[in-house]
Amino acid sequence: MRVRACRLPAMRQPVWLAPMVLCACATARPASAKPAAPVHYRVDLSAPASQYMHVEARIPSRSTRTKLALPAWTPGSYRIRDFSKHVFGFSAESLDGKTLEVEALDKQTWEVRNGGRPFVVRYRVYTATASVRTSMLDDTHASINGASVFVFEPGKLRRPHSVELSAPEGWSVHTALPSRDGSLVADDYDILVDSPIEVGTPIVDRFELEGTAFEYVLTSPDDLQLDQARLVEESKAISGAFAEMMGGFPMQRYVFLMNVGDVGGGGLEHADSTMMMMSRTAFDKDTGYDAAARLTAHEFFHLWNVKRIHDAALGPFDYRHENYSRLLWFHEGFTETMESLAMRRSGLWTSKEYLDHIAGALTGFERKPGRDAMPLSEVSFRAWTHAYQPENNHRNETVSYYEKGDIIGVALDLKIRLASHGKGSLPGVFRRLMKRFGAVGKGITAADIERAASDEAGVDLADFFARHVDGVEPVPLVALLEEAGIGVKSRPAWLRPDGTDAPRAASKRAWAGLQLQGTTVRNVTPGSPAEASALMRGDEVIAVQGRRVKTEAALRAALGRVGPGHRATLTAFRGSRLVDLDVELQDNPHRIVTLALPTEPGPVLRSWLALD
Numbered sequence: 001m002r003v004r005a006c007r008l009p010a011m012r013q014p015v016w017l018a019p020m021v022l023c024a025c026a027t028a029r030p031a032s033a034k035p036a037a038p039v040h041y042r043v044d045l046s047a048p049a050s051q052y053m054h055v056e057a058r059i060p061s062r063s064t065r066t067k068l069a070l071p072a073w074t075p076g077s078y079r080i081r082d083f084s085k086h087v088f089g090f091s092a093e094s095l096d097g098k099t100l101e102v103e104a105l106d107k108q109t110w111e112v113r114n115g116g117r118p119f120v121v122r123y124r125v126y127t128a129t130a131s132v133r134t135s136m137l138d139d140t141h142a143s144i145n146g147a148s149v150f151v152f153e154p155g156k157l158r159r160p161h162s163v164e165l166s167a168p169e170g171w172s173v174h175t176a177l178p179s180r181d182g183s184l185v186a187d188d189y190d191i192l193v194d195s196p197i198e199v200g201t202p203i204v205d206r207f208e209l210e211g212t213a214f215e216y217v218l219t220s221p222d223d224l225q226l227d228q229a230r231l232v233e234e235s236k237a238i239s240g241a242f243a244e245m246m247g248g249f250p251m252q253r254y255v256f257l258m259n260v261g262d263v264g265g266g267g268l269e270h271a272d273s274t275m276m277m278m279s280r281t282a283f284d285k286d287t288g289y290d291a292a293a294r295l296t297a298h299e300f301f302h303l304w305n306v307k308r309i310h311d312a313a314l315g316p317f318d319y320r321h322e323n324y325s326r327l328l329w330f331h332e333g334f335t336e337t338m339e340s341l342a343m344r345r346s347g348l349w350t351s352k353e354y355l356d357h358i359a360g361a362l363t364g365f366e367r368k369p370g371r372d373a374m375p376l377s378e379v380s381f382r383a384w385t386h387a388y389q390p391e392n393n394h395r396n397e398t399v400s401y402y403e404k405g406d407i408i409g410v411a412l413d414l415k416i417r418l419a420s421h422g423k424g425s426l427p428g429v430f431r432r433l434m435k436r437f438g439a440v441g442k443g444i445t446a447a448d449i450e451r452a453a454s455d456e457a458g459v460d461l462a463d464f465f466a467r468h469v470d471g472v473e474p475v476p477l478v479a480l481l482e483e484a485g486i487g488v489k490s491r492p493a494w495l496r497p498d499g500t501d502a503p504r505a506a507s508k509r510a511w512a513g514l515q516l517q518g519t520t521v522r523n524v525t526p527g528s529p530a531e532a533s534a535l536m537r538g539d540e541v542i543a544v545q546g547r548r549v550k551t552e553a554a555l556r557a558a559l560g561r562v563g564p565g566h567r568a569t570l571t572a573f574r575g576s577r578l579v580d581l582d583v584e585l586q587d588n589p590h591r592i593v594t595l596a597l598p599t600e601p602g603p604v605l606r607s608w609l610a611l612d
Contacts, residue, residue, distance in 0.1 A: 038160035071319035074147035079388035141200025146193035176272035269302030312443025328380035333405010506560030
């Protein structure tokens, strides 16, 4: 069912939106008894051109001095973002209107001298950044990420919270939060900030699967022609595939929030919803819909992996400091693996497209110089300083826990299927973890993952995790693919599948080990000719063999004319100095991987690739 978001009648004053009239966007999950005095917020969005959200919070504190804080980060995005830098005009008053003294204690904490009585604080939040990790307000819509807007009282997160919203005429509210007495309500602060809120004039579609109600809320420019029916149908197919793999859904209602605009932003997972952003230009080609489906699959599976099945270190949260986890390879990397399985099982990918995806992932992964430099558990732990704030040497010292986690996830899936003769699988590992931990709200450890995988395989897999997660031994994915019966081939990067030269073959063959941005060296691969010749990051190459080069393509073409086995003289600016460096070129060691089904796939392959 598809409906235009229902709109409220015209009013002269800002409209305080009552969620119970907002297109049924408040199907409640079971809630505990509501105490008499929750924290209550009023958020005024009625001046969207200013891009300020005006917030009022009624705090039922009985302390003589009450500390209030704004989170420094938002769960699912492991970087300190210091949301308080967008807060202005923080003030407090008693319920009878008397001004209360407020002292800023640090970058994100205020202390109110409230004399043991409930009080109100008011502040403005500047929301001009379009992102799934922040909040955004403009003249078309508002996206609210609770961690960037709602202050909390440290140590008092478990009490109920409620929200009223005031917005321009005609705007409506969409969120996974239920409503009560004209307000959105959350049983605690964690649920509040885990429930993004979209306010505007979107198009809303609804469907039902396995007794769970779904909403697809699309916010996009009026002049953009999108095939929303396709977006919704593919989301439905993906949801159904996951229901089959996981044995149903753990929630009564789920909301897809999709914003398509001038910038993309990826997605951020939540227990009963997801906030996704894509650039309008992504849909200039049909591949944009494939990207949207993959984004949807990834964020949707997070409702199990990380929201319910989660590292014990990731909940309850410390919103003021980093929360370190050594399991992000599992929470993000294995979610990538399950995303691809869902694309195949939903019918959105053929078995060939699925294998092509794995081949492409292998090809790209093997080109990463830091792929085996650091244990993946340590890569996860360092996410706060490496993943979101990379330095120019990180590509040699580390790797993405998404990317390598996915490679390990596919390898583990195959290892389990082979060891169990097709009876076990990676989805089976998640079902075990969900039953034992996720369904009862208990956090997991690395040992719990190993145990579930071993139980699913019927053999002890502790050595696999020791070697490839806590160690740096290369992942044996190619060997496992071959053991399963997949034909694995690789060819030099400069050749076509038929063995003839690819376009710009000479440029692709001559290898110095340089990663470039234009003609500036961004990275020097360890053990490469460039490293042996003492090229440095930041060198700006201006000539090869005495002839000027102005673009990366021209530089690589010049190296191609010199060719492997020969020395190329590179002239470069190193700061303000001019240097000449001789580089002995080699054949490009990178190869392109292709995968193929055998003529008669066996039971393991038939199950893995959903061929029956």
